[in-house]
Every structure is written in structure tokens, then in C-alpha cells.
Amino acid sequence: RLISRLTGYPVQPNKAVVGRNAFAHESGIHQHGVLADRLTYEIMRTEDVGVAGSSIILGKHSGRHAFKQALEDLGFNLTDDEVQVAFEAFKAVADRKGEVSHEDVRAIVLDHTATTDVEGHELASFSCAHAPDQSPTATVTIRPAGGGDYITSTASGDGMVDAACAAIRKGLGRDDIHLTVFNVGAVTEGIDALATVTITIEVDGNGFTGRGVSTDVVEASARAFLDAINRSERITKRKGEFRV
Secondary structure: OHHHHHHOOOOOOOOOOOOOOOOEEOOHHHHHHHHHOHHHOOOOOHHHHOOOOOEEOOOOOOOHHHHHHHHHHHOOOOOHHHHHHHHHHHHHHHHHHOOOOHHHHHHHHHHHOOOOOOOOOEEEEEEEEOOOOOOOEEEEEEEOOOOOOOEEEEEEOOOHHHHHHHHHHHHHOOOOOEEEEEEEEEOOOOOOOOEEEEEEEEEOOEEEEEEEEEOOHHHHHHHHHHHHHHHHHHHHHHHHHHOO
């Protein structure tokens, strides 16, 4: 690093021994081997060449062992079923953005492993289209709570987020839902950051908040809107069960 700084010649990332990727592992089988024993794929100690340790890169080639290690590093203690749900969501995100940070993993876990006693509606697929001289249009396919035939609906709106929410309302037949609060933020920095959207809806004078995460802001909004609807239906069901 000193020579590179003094001469102005950068060291390429894939340079043996001293490149920043020399001790980085993204392949699932490499990650599994290194986590079990670093000597499996590393012929020297990283400390001997000034590196703090092996680098496990979470990406589309990563396997379950590396993902579970990341969960442990973040302090999550999940069941096997929750790990499976989170891992599938992680792979979907990794296919889109390549490298996934630990903060991305944290957001994915919080968004996909919230356990409830009532199965909710699930966003199976989503697409949207917009042209300069036309209103934005969104098409959603929903797997309804409790199973049954998938529901596909299309609607337009003032913007793509409005169109997505309108399509969900139309598909579920919920004209009584009104969106009152919409917040969007980025989990990490960069143009490929995960977007986290928080939405509050009003149903019969009561407010319910949902959350969605995706690399696409509109999709994250649709997931948050559907999450809020699921919360409203769960609470309504519980009130009905305990009503005398």
C-alpha cells in the first residue's frame, strides 16, 4: 500500500497475495470451506501480509453457510424455516444487485421473517409501465391469505406507486383503504441500495403501518402497502375473536 501510494500505481484487486480480493470469497463452496478451516483455500495467514482476516463476500454465488454466518454476526437467532425464507429473499436481492452488505441482510431479515399467527396476502409478481403521454399502469399478482387462486389485477394512477397501490386495492376489493403516510429511505449508500418504504393506511378510522424492502422503490411500496393491509386484517380478526 505504501509503494502504491508513493508511485501512484494502484494494485489491481485480483493481484495475488496483496490485492484486496486475495483473501475474499464469494463462491458458496469456498465460503463453506474457509468458515470450516481457513487453510482449506488460504495457503498463508492473512495477518502475515497485513490483512485483518478473510473476507466473506455476500453475493449471488454465496451459499447458505455464509448467509447463516452473516445472520450470526448480526445477532439474529432464527428458526430453520425463517432462515429459509430470509435466504430465498437474499438470493433474489443478490441476483439484482450483485454484492449484498450486512445492512442489506439486516433489512431483508426484518422484512421477511416477521412471524404471525395468521397467514397474510403475498405479492407474487409485480410490473409497471409508464409513457410520457399516458398514466402509469401497474399489474400485480397476489397470492391470497389462506391459499386459493392467485389474483391478478391492473390499475393506473397519478404515479407508479399510486398505480401499484390501486392495483392491490382493486385485486383485494378493498376500496375502504386510504393511504395516509408514505416514507422512503435507503438502507445503504449507492445507486443499487435497497429501498425501505414505510406506509400507513387508514381503515375505518384506524391506522395501520406496513414496511417493504426492495431494490425497486415501487415494488418496495407495493410490499409495504400489502403488509399494512395484512396487519389491518390480522388485528380486525383478533378483535372479532375476542369480541363478546
